[in-house]
Amino acid sequence: MDALDAKYPFFASAREAVASAAVSLPELVATDAPAVDRARERVERALLEGTVASESGAFPGESAYDAQAELLSYPIARILVSLLDSDPAIEKYAAAEAATAVERVRRDLETDDELRSVSTATVGLDDLLAEFDLADAVRPDATAPAGARGAGAAAGGGAGRDPDSYRIDVGPYLRLTSPEWGDSWRLVNRALADGAVRVSREELLAALEAAVEARVAEGLPFELGADEEIAAALESRVADLRRLLSERTYAEPPDVIDRDLFPPCMTNLIHKAENDTELSAAESFALMAFLVGIGMTPDEVVAFCADTSLDAEGIRYQTEFLTDDRGTQYPPPTCETLANYGICHNEGDHMQVAPDPLSYYEKRVAAADDVTDWRADRETDGTGAA
Incomplete structure (x- = not known):
């Protein structure tokens, strides 16, 4: 098992490599091997943050886990x-695996050509195309301007950066x-010509990301069959994931932003961020x-x-992940789950x-005699979108 297998x-x-390895997944689960903890982290970060990279390092070899555990x-x-048995969870997980893989591909493509030639832990576009049987279906655009074809393509092939078209x-x-x-x-x-x-x-990387996502999602969820012992051994981890992500759906959002009516836990998180304190992954996701x-x-x-410790780019990434167009948005975790993470303290017995x-x-919005919408205030003071 090498680093390239671990990355992809x-x-x-x-x-x-997994099939030929002298390891037993039931035995790994039964002994709570490092791969089990990394698997839990993999799923949790996929559902919360849209990535499967380890928090201890973005790429295999940089994290606390070795290539085999990864x-x-x-x-x-x-x-x-599969044990979660939730279509939204499967979609989120597959999308996160694909997004992480393509980010790793981008990093590999940015690797210096000379370094890439001696490294066994990077892939090129040709490798990825071959993996998905697309080698004969994709080719550099010979009709593009020389600059758009890349240095190597402009010179008639050979060494150089990958084409841009x-x-x-x-x-x-x-x-x-x-x-x-x-x-x-x-x-x-x-632009369509000669059937291409x-x-x-x-755009090609986006298409390949879709191919990765489809492969990851293929066969999920699957029946464990004879491996019921694995399901039993993983029961507590599955329960934690279920509690973390409530799958209750809502017909319509309140669609009014009155900060005075926010629940105490959300108000506390906003105050914390306004005091320039960094929120944990669970706190950021909940908010x-x-x-x-x-x-x-x-x-x-x-x-x-805007005036908090939260990074605008991170906010946009996470909120777009939560509001994708496939109907897989997750509502905030329950108060019980937030309490387990030290976020909810049941102030005023609000549970x-x-x-x-x-x-x-x-319920607070429905019961309020007067609601002040943040959007209206924003438009009044001239900070609203044009």
């Missing part, structure tokens, strides 16, 4: 997600992309999920948290009013 565990070679955490994570056969293009990504992805709006569509390198849950857009959340922050806020 969905590759066929990584699956073969690689074996992938099949165990798939077991955890490609052609992908229309069949794979339609299979990997979606018009829901925006009008620019619709075939009628693309022109795409930029970033972002609440703000999204009451109907705020990513732009509004960025503006609302008797509602079991979670969003329900609490909904």
